[in-house]
Amino acid sequence: MLFFYDDKKAPVYSQKLDISALSSATSVHPDGNGSAQFILRLPNGEVELKASDCECGKEWKCFILTVTKLSVPDEPLLPGQLIRIHEVLEKEKNRRITLNNFSSTSLKRSSSPSSLLTTMPTCFHAVSRQEAAELLAKNPSCGSLILRPGSDSKSYAVTVRYDQGTPCLKHYRVLAKGRSYSIELERRVTVPSLQDVVNYFVTQTQGNLKPFVLQTGTAEDPAV
Structure with missing residues (x-):
């Protein structure tokens, strides 16, 4: 899931995008205004993302592909960028393992068909x-x-x-x-x-504590 914020100090994201079914991403290229852009191809359409420059765009693209495909894409990156990409890959693998383990544990504790729901x-x-x-x-x-x-x-x-x-x-x-x-x-x-x-x-706490549930963002075109 990608979360988009109106600015760096915004406490709550304004939009979010489910990229779990990402099929591919185009090459990063300048947009003529000093920025860079690339397109994510999803089953329900394409989403254009903008970055401050080509280097930033390439790194974002690699992060996205790494997390969705669980492998580091074959892209020319700087040593520091590669280190961050590999760190993100291991973090995502561990997150999925943890989530799967807890889902399996919850099912094993169930003793009747209705409890599986x-x-x-x-x-x-x-x-x-x-x-x-x-x-x-x-x-x-x-x-x-x-x-x-x-x-x-x-x-x-x-x-x-x-x-x-x-x-x-x-x-x-x-x-x-x-x-x-x-x-x-x-x-x-x-x-x-x-x-x-x-x-x-x-x-x-008489309702002072509230369950944390992420809000659903609007369906406008996001920009990095």
């Missing part, structure tokens, strides 16, 4: 502790509570951002106990589902 809470995001903190800081209007994988890939965690004058981040571990989940607080709290984990924090 249970979905993860909308505020679940397969992100690290640092990434969760960044999402909450940059998108305050989207919510203040994220459910995410735990650091050991066997548990879950809740990251919340309290904003009472001075923003304060806290992280809570959530352990799977058979068919229930245990929130590791000073006094352990056990609830029957992950959705109940989210509901517990919302209820205990």
Whole structure:
């Protein structure tokens, strides 16, 4: 998913684009105004992206192709750019592995056909502790509570951002106990589902904490 912001200081993105089904991207070329552009080809049409110059455009194109195809494209890049591309590739591979592991674990815990239909809470995001903190800081209007994988890939965690004058981040571990989940607080709290984990924090703060759900952007032509 590509997220677009009106400027670097904007707290919430204005548009987003699903590129999971990307088929190809054209070569980067100058547009005659000092900038550069290239086109992403998707099943439902083409999207033209603009960058400040050709070098920036090439790097963006490589990042996009690397994440969607899970391989580094054969493009001429500087050593520093290649290092960043490989770092992004490993990060994306690990993110997908983590997400798949949690999806499989959730299915294995199910004991009846109806329970297979249970979905993860909308505020679940397969992100690290640092990434969760960044999402909450940059998108305050989207919510203040994220459910995410735990650091050991066997548990879950809740990251919340309290904003009472001075923003304060806290992280809570959530352990799977058979068919229930245990929130590791000073006094352990056990609830029957992950959705109940989210509901517990919302209820205990009288609605001050809200599940983090990314907003849907408009369908205008995006520009990098």
